[in-house]
Amino acid sequence: MHHSMHLVLDHQPGVQLRIAMILTRRGYYMESMNMFPMAGSDLQRMTMTIRGPEAGFDQICKQLHKLVDVVRVDPLFAEVEVPEPVSREEFEVERAV
Amino acid sequence: MSNQPAEKITGAQVVVRSLEQLGVNHVFGYPGGANLPLFDALYDSDINFILTRHEQGATHMADGYGRATGKPGVALATSGPGASNTVTGLLTAAMDSIPLVVLTGQVPTAMLGKDAFQEADVFGMTLPCVKHSYLVRDVNDLPRVMREAFHLAGSGRPGPVVVDLPKDVQLAAFVGDPDAEMRLPGLKQAPKADAAKLAEMAHLLSCSRKPLLLVGQGAMISGAGEAVMKFAEKIQAPVTNTLLAKGVFPETHPLSVGMLGMHGTAYANKAVSECDLIFSIGSRWDDRIAGNYAKFCPDAVKLHIDIDPAEVDKVIKPDVTVVADAREALEQLHPMVNQLATCAWLATLDGYKRDHPLSWQPGEGLQAQQVIEECYKLTEGKAVAATDVGQHQMWAAQYFLTDEPFSWLSSGGAGTMGFGFPAAIGAQFARPDSTVFAFVGDGGFQMTLCELATAAIHKLPVKIILLDNSYLGMVRQWQELFHDNRLSGVDLTGNPDFVALAEAYGVKAFQVSEPEKVTDTLKEALAYNDGPCLVHCKVQRAENVYPMIPAGASHSEMILQPT
Ligand SMILES: Cc1ncc(C[n+]2csc(CCOP(=O)(O)OP(=O)(O)O)c2C)c(N)n1
Numbered sequence: 001m002h003h004s005m006h007l008v009l010d011h012q013p014g015v016q017l018r019i020a021m022i023l024t025r026r027g028y029y030m031e032s033m034n035m036f037p038m039a040g041s042d043l044q045r046m047t048m049t050i051r052g053p054e055a056g057f058d059q060i061c062k063q064l065h066k067l068v069d070v071v072r073v074d075p076l077f078a079e080v081e082v083p084e085p086v087s088r089e090e091f092e093v094e095r096a097v
Numbered sequence: 098m099s100n101q102p103a104e105k106i107t108g109a110q111v112v113v114r115s116l117e118q119l120g121v122n123h124v125f126g127y128p129g130g131a132n133l134p135l136f137d138a139l140y141d142s143d144i145n146f147i148l149t150r151h152e153q154g155a156t157h158m159a160d161g162y163g164r165a166t167g168k169p170g171v172a173l174a175t176s177g178p179g180a181s182n183t184v185t186g187l188l189t190a191a192m193d194s195i196p197l198v199v200l201t202g203q204v205p206t207a208m209l210g211k212d213a214f215q216e217a218d219v220f221g222m223t224l225p226c227v228k229h230s231y232l233v234r235d236v237n238d239l240p241r242v243m244r245e246a247f248h249l250a251g252s253g254r255p256g257p258v259v260v261d262l263p264k265d266v267q268l269a270a271f272v273g274d275p276d277a278e279m280r281l282p283g284l285k286q287a288p289k290a291d292a293a294k295l296a297e298m299a300h301l302l303s304c305s306r307k308p309l310l311l312v313g314q315g316a317m318i319s320g321a322g323e324a325v326m327k328f329a330e331k332i333q334a335p336v337t338n339t340l341l342a343k344g345v346f347p348e349t350h351p352l353s354v355g356m357l358g359m360h361g362t363a364y365a366n367k368a369v370s371e372c373d374l375i376f377s378i379g380s381r382w383d384d385r386i387a388g389n390y391a392k393f394c395p396d397a398v399k400l401h402i403d404i405d406p407a408e409v410d411k412v413i414k415p416d417v418t419v420v421a422d423a424r425e426a427l428e429q430l431h432p433m434v435n436q437l438a439t440c441a442w443l444a445t446l447d448g449y450k451r452d453h454p455l456s457w458q459p460g461e462g463l464q465a466q467q468v469i470e471e472c473y474k475l476t477e478g479k480a481v482a483a484t485d486v487g488q489h490q491m492w493a494a495q496y497f498l499t500d501e502p503f504s505w506l507s508s509g510g511a512g513t514m515g516f517g518f519p520a521a522i523g524a525q526f527a528r529p530d531s532t533v534f535a536f537v538g539d540g541g542f543q544m545t546l547c548e549l550a551t552a553a554i555h556k557l558p559v560k561i562i563l564l565d566n567s568y569l570g571m572v573r574q575w576q577e578l579f580h581d582n583r584l585s586g587v588d589l590t591g592n593p594d595f596v597a598l599a600e601a602y603g604v605k606a607f608q609v610s611e612p613e614k615v616t617d618t619l620k621e622a623l624a625y626n627d628g629p630c631l632v633h634c635k636v637q638r639a640e641n642v643y644p645m646i647p648a649g650a651s652h653s654e655m656i657l658q659p660t
Contacts, residue, residue, distance in 0.1 A: 010283045013232065014220060021224055043282060062407035068229040068249060071283040 001054045002031065005061065007046040008038070008072040015069040019048075022063045028052030043071060108236040109134035109267040111275070112200065113142050115243035121171050123147060123162060123526050125155040129175025131215060132202030134267035147526065147555070150547035152179050154519040156186020157545065160195050161523030164506045165481060167318070169196035169250040170523060176202045177215030180261070181222065185513060187257045188226040192510025193341055194314055196255040198246050199223075205265040206234055219261045228256030236266050237273025245279045253287055254405045255318060287404065290421035290429050297417045298376075299433035301398050305374035307442040308334040311357070311386075314341040314509075315379020315403055321345065321424035322502050325378060328431050333439045335446055337365040339380050341509045344499035349478075354446060355455075355498075358386035360491040363453035363644045363657055368446055369394060370652035376400040379423040382413040383510070384648075392651035402426045453644075453657060455495050463612050465489055465564040465636045469496040471615050472534060472562060475623060480532040481506065481524050485517030485541035488570040491642045493536040504531075515544030518561060522548060525557045532560065532623070539565040539592055549602040552629040560622055561599075561631040566638045567592055574641045599631040610635035 009015050016033075023030055031049045038045050050060070057075070065073045086094075106114075112135060116124065125147045128136050139146050149155040152174040159170030174183050180201040190197040204213040220232045229249045231242050246258040302308060312325055322345050329336050329352050336346045337357040348355050357365040369375065375397050380386070382401075387393045390412055399415035401408075402423050409418045419426050457466040469492050472480075482497050483506040484490040490507060499505045506524055508516040521535035542563055552559050569587040576584050599606035605625055609618040609632065622632050645656045 010281075014224070014230075017221065017224060025225070059407070059411060062409070065285075066405070066407045067283070068281065069283050 001057075002049055002051050003057050004047065004049045004076040006072075006074040006076065007048065007064065007070060009035075009044045009046055010069045010071055011037070011042055011044040012069045015067070018067050018069065019064060022060065022067070023050055023052070026052065026056055026060060026063075028056070028060060106271050107134060107138070107267065108239055108262070108269050108271055109138040111236070111239040111271050112243060112262065112267070113138040113144070114275075115240055116144060116171065117142060119243065119247050120168075124171045124173050125149055125158040125162075125523065126173030127152050127155060127175065127179055129179050129202060129215070131176035131204060131264050132173060132179075132200075132262070132267070134264065135173065135200070135202065135262070145526075147551065149519070149551050151545065152182035153185050153515065154545050154548040154551065156183045156197070156199060157189065157516050157519035158523035158526070158548075159199070160186060160190045160197055160516075161483060161506050161520030162527045163190070163196045164520065165503055165524035165527045167196070167320075167503055169198050169247055171198050171200070173200045174202070175215070176204055176219070177217045180217055180219040184223060184226065185515075187223055187259065189508050189511040189513040189516055190257040191226045191228065193508065194255050194318060195257065196251040197257040198250050199257060199259050201259065201261050202267070203232070203261045203263040206263045207265070209263065219259065223259050226257070227259050230259040230261070232261040232263075233266050234263070236269035236271050239266075239271065240273065240275050241277040241280060244277075245281055248279060253285065254315070287422055288406070288420045290419045290426040292429075294417055294419045295426065295430050295433060298400050298419065298430060301374065301400065301416060302332065302376070302434045303437065305398065306438055307371065307373040308332070308437060308439065309368050309372040309375045310334050310336045311339070311375055311377045311380050312336060312342045312345045313339045313377060313380025316345045316423045317342050317379070317502055319379065319404070319422045319424040320502070321378065321427055324424050324427040324431070326350075328427055328434075331431065332434050332437045333443065334437065335368060335443060337361070337368060339383070339386055339509070340494055340507060342380065343494065343505035344502045347500035348498040349500055352443075354450070356494055359388070359646050359648070360495065360642050360644065361386070362455055362495070363655065364446055364449035366644065366646060366652045366655050367449050367453075371445075372397050374398040374400065377415070378402050378427060379404070381408045381411070384412070385509075387413065388646050389649050389651045459612065460637060460640075462637045463610055463615065463634060464640060465566070465634070466492050466496055467612055468562060468564060468615055468619070468634050468636070469493050469536065471619055473497045475616070475619055476532055480504070480534055481521070481528060482534045482536060483507070483517050483521035483524060485535075485537040486512045486514045486571075487538040487541060488566075488574060488640070488642050489536050489538045489564040490517075497534075497536070514541035516541070518542060519545050519548050521559045521561075522552050522557060525559050526555075533558070535559055535561045537561060537563055538570060539563065539567060539589055539595075540569045546598070549599060549604050549629070553603045556628040558626040559629045561629060563595055563631055563633050564636050565592065565595065565633060566636050566640070568638055570640075571642070573639070577639075577641070579647070595631065595633040599633075604628065605630040606633060607631070608633045608635070
């Protein structure tokens with residue numbers, strides 16, 4: 001099951017580690033993650049897609065929100081578009097370039 | 098405030114001044130190369146520095162200090178192994194929501210990541226067992242970081258905070274703002290109780306004829322004792338408490354059914370399985386109290402107050418949850434509920450109390466339960482009781498009733514052996530005029546007994562009640578009951594001579610192995626206040642703790658007596 005969410009982070013060292021730790025301990029994988037600075041502040045915007053059991057997603061959001069460096073968590077409940085996996089051939093081609 | 102402090106001060110001095118300003122009186126710790134500047138700054142301070150014999154002891158002492166006062170305790174360690182020795186203490190505090198600040202020295206910033214001597218990734222290695230943590234790279238951040246660390250440790254749902262301090266930061270000249278404000282954009286304000294949800298709770302309560310209030314550590318932290326008392330007396334509901342919440346509601350009160358859970362009273366656990374409504378006030382429905390979640394109070398309405406939104410629906414899905422401070426929420430709920438028709442229910446529970454009291458059978462030799470009960474009687478319970486982990490912990494919970502908050506210190510969530518004795522030391526520093534017991538087993542005591550030196554040097558009158566069964570008793574009990582008594586790795590035969598050991602540390606020691614001598618020996622120990630004393634109680638080896646709900650079983654599967 002894939003889930004996506006937007007987060008607003010206080011961009012302190014280690015915040016990604018804290019997030020990864022919450023996910024790992026509960027059996028979730030981070031499939032993709034992007035971070036952008038938010039103009040005019042020390043805050044960062046993060047968009048993340050994670051994979052793991054449906055049942056624990058709500059708990060994941062709450063645990064993430066509990067982190068002192070996490071300002072907001074907005075789960076996206078819409079069906080998530082998961083990028084097609086890169087094939088072995090494509091990977092080899094990319095590597096050769 | 099000007100940006101240019103009149104005198105030149107170092108980062109280490111800023112840290113120590115912050116501690117002073119934050120009202121810290123005691124720091125427990127151990128020096129090393131990477132925190133030397135901090136020790137140098139402490140030299141000029143009025144803060145009492147307590148040199149422990151191990152950093153684990155320092156963190157448990159600071160934790161015990163926190164549990165006995167409700168305010169953050171402070172520990173200080175050096176880098177590398179000094180810091181890694183604090184990890185068990187951090188875990189213990191994190192699991193029980195204890196306010197604790199641990200300061201660690203670190204190698205200079207330029208050496209970070211280069212496997213410098215005594216470098217350890219303290220930030221990384223403590224991440225899973227802290228509420229928050231800092232690796233300070235700029236000396237001018239220190240006043241803000243210290244303020245934030247103490248605020249975070251002690252507010253909301255409390256917990257441990259680590260501040261890792263590279264040596265060059267400790268030595269650097271401070272040119273920042275000593276009054277810098279906290280900067281915590283992600284700080285969650287304490288939530289206010291939702292009025293509609295409170296009304297829903299009030300309605301469900303008013304329909305209940307067999308309610309049960311369950312008070313937990315959250316009620317302790319928020320100081321909800323009086324609110325619980327008024328509420329329980331008004332609606333005439335019985336109250337059960339978790340291991341950590343002993344003392345929030347007096348266990349001697351007629352409405353109390355005492356502790357619930359794996360080794361709780363039979364009547365508390367019967368109340369859990371028969372109630373029509375269970376109302377958790379600051380308890381997170383831990384598995385040691387709920388047993389089997391699928392079978393936990395299946396027919397009862399469940400209500401929950403918790404300050405931590407992440408506890409909502411985590412393991413139990415209550416009918417109504419209010420996210421708020423326990424005391425505030427309960428005070429708001431109070432006028433909304435009237436007395437309930439609970440006469441029949443209270444009579445039923447009184448019957449259970451009569452039929453299944455906590456009891457132990459005198460057998461051959463001395464029983465740990467007798468010793469604990471006698472300590473309780475001799476002090477009339479007016480004491481702080483710290484425990485280690487194991488059978489003696491459960492017996493202490495059962496027979497040392499607690500009527501006052503912040504007087505029962507026990508590692509619940511982590512179940513950390515080695516906690517009890519140093520926690521008692523921390524508590525005695527915080528409350529010099531209280532009688533402080535450390536109930537310990539012969540296994541756990543040997544994990545941190547080097548702190549005998551700390552207690553002796555400071556002449557702390559801690560009463561160490563060592564319940565020696567020459568076994569890792571609780572594990573032996575599980576092997577007996579669930580592994581056909583195939584005892585494996587639990588025999589402590591060959592223990593040291595504990596009396597001689599205590600005396601080697603300059604600690605007064607008593608020994609007792611006969612039931613009829615217990616009272617006199619304990620009286621002597623209680624009368625001795627020139628320093629710590631150890632009462633070595635040689636107790637029956639193969640006694641088991643009952644009642645018992647086996648792990649994962651339901652409350653109706655409670656084992657009341659040996660079969
Ligand atoms: C640090 C640690 N290691 C292992 C355990 C597992 N454990 C729980 S109770 C117990 C036995 C404790 O024995 P002892 O201190 O003699 O107390 P008793 O149960 O005999 O009263 C053990 C090993 C633990 N809780 N903590």
